[in-house]
Each structure stands twice: as structure tokens, then as C-alpha cells.
Amino acid sequence: MSKETDHSIEHHIQTYIRVFIALGFLTVVTVAVSYLEVSFIEAFFLAIAIATIKGSLVLGFFMHLISEKKAIIWMLAATLVTFLILMFIPLIWHTDSTGIY
Amino acid sequence: MSNIPYILEDRPDTGLNNSKLGIWIFLASEVMLFGGLFSAYVFLRIAAPEGDFDYWGSKLNVPMATFNTMVLITSSVTMVMSWASLKLQQFDKYKMYLGITILCALAFLVVKYFEYTSKFEYGVYPSSSTFMGIYFTLTGLHVLHIIGGLFVLVYFWTKQADKMWEENQDLLANRIEITGLYWHFVDLVWIFLFPILYLL
Known part of the structure; x- marks a missing residue:
């Protein structure tokens, strides 16, 4: 994060409080949508979508990624790609019938 | 410590x-x-038999986990407020916010203790099912991260922090920013663990 003045820090504090309220609200929403009568796939994508929004708020504002240097952004982008490969391995295995007797 | 290059300067x-x-x-x-x-x-x-994860997942305590989610979110905001307080030269507020973060971490662990022991009392262990195996592995690893972070938080709440503040204010602010990044990550992991394990 770049060098901060007192004024910008006080501005950040207001943002932190707003993000905190948003995270609390989204937690309630997460629990509420779990009671919806939907299929597992729909429930899964709903839960992951809300968690991703919450995670983005934490990353962007609490971890200051929104104003972070490019070196970190590129490193995290590379991590995200490898993470997604890791997550898709089970799905590839599941849809691939090779070797199944 | 100041002899190590590029700790504070870019x-x-x-x-x-x-x-x-x-x-x-x-x-x-x-x-x-x-x-x-x-x-x-x-x-x-x-790969699990149909309904197996739903059955074992229904044995988890959603209100307790929701409470813990709120606790971790609160700890994240107090962590970042402690860093902001240092930047504003408000050392007393820093101690207060970091103290609340420590209390939140302890509260999380206490709730987790009751969650785990209530499972054990009913004879539910990691070996009970595939779901319980992955549940205890994921939450156990997360708890270890909380405990590790707690040691660092307590260290920066003791007299060591007072000493560091007197000697080099920027260094303490940098240390708290770095500690905060770790702590927010622990919160981030829980944000995904909570719906996947407790709500799906």
C-alpha cells in the first residue's frame, strides 16, 4: 500500500466499517439462501458466489489489494490460475471414463 | 534488525x-x-454415495458456525483498525483494537472446542465418515492457523510492542500490516469453509 496521510487513513476507516457491515449482511444472506429449495448445483454456485463477493471485499479493502503493486497482483493471478487447475482436476477425472471398468 | 535491507523501504x-x-x-x-x-x-x-455428505453435514452446528463467522469478520475489522490506529499515531487505540482481535481469536477457539467435543461425546470422529474426515482436516488445519496467528497477535500486544513503538514506529506499523495480511487470509479461508461444510 502506498504512503498514507492522516486524512486518507481516516477515509480508509470509514471504508473498513462499511465493508464490515457488508460482510455481516452477506453472512446472513449466505445462511438464508441455504434454506432455499434449490438443487445442490444451484445451492453450490449461490454459496460460492456469495463467498467470492465476501472474499473479494476482504482481499480488496482489508488486505489493500485494490491499491497494491503490480508485482503482487501478477503473483496472485498466477496463483489463481494454478488454484483453478487444482479445482478442475476432480471434474476432469469425473467426466473422463478412461480406465473405468 | 535495521541492518536487514528492504524491510521498510521498497x-x-x-x-x-x-x-x-x-x-x-x-x-x-x-x-x-x-x-x-x-x-x-x-x-x-x-465419489461419495448419494446423500452421505448431506446426512453427516446435517450433524454440524450451523448457529455456532455462523457465530464464529461473525467473530472472525469482527476480528478482521479490528485488525485493520489496529494498523490504522498506528498510522494515526494512536498507540492506545492500537492496543485496544489488537486486544479485541485477540479476544475474537480466543472466542473462535472456545466455540470450536465446544463444537469438536460435542461431536466426540456422540462418538463422531474423523474416522466416522468421509465427510467427517475432510471436515476435521479442513477445520483442524484452519484452527492451527488461528492458533499460530494468535501467538503473533499476543506478541505484538505485549511490552515488546511498546518497546518497538518507542524505537521505530514505522517498523511496528509494518509488522502489524504483515500480521494483518495473514489474519485476513485466515478469515478469507473461513468465508469459504463455512458454506461448503456447514450449509451445503
């Missing part, structure tokens, strides 16, 4: 100080650690 090549670059590289490795386990969860869920 390196010309990366544009970052080494403390921050180091913690982000560590966090990237943590993403892959938890990512592997998330992947294992998906793998096991796909």
Missing part, C-alpha cells in the same frame, strides 16, 4: 519491501495448501 526492482513480498508469497503457498484440500473435498463429494 526494493527498486519489485517496488515492494521484502516483508510484504514475503508474506504474499507465503499466502500464495497457503492458497495452494487449502486449494488442494478444497479440491479433495470436491473429489470426495463426487
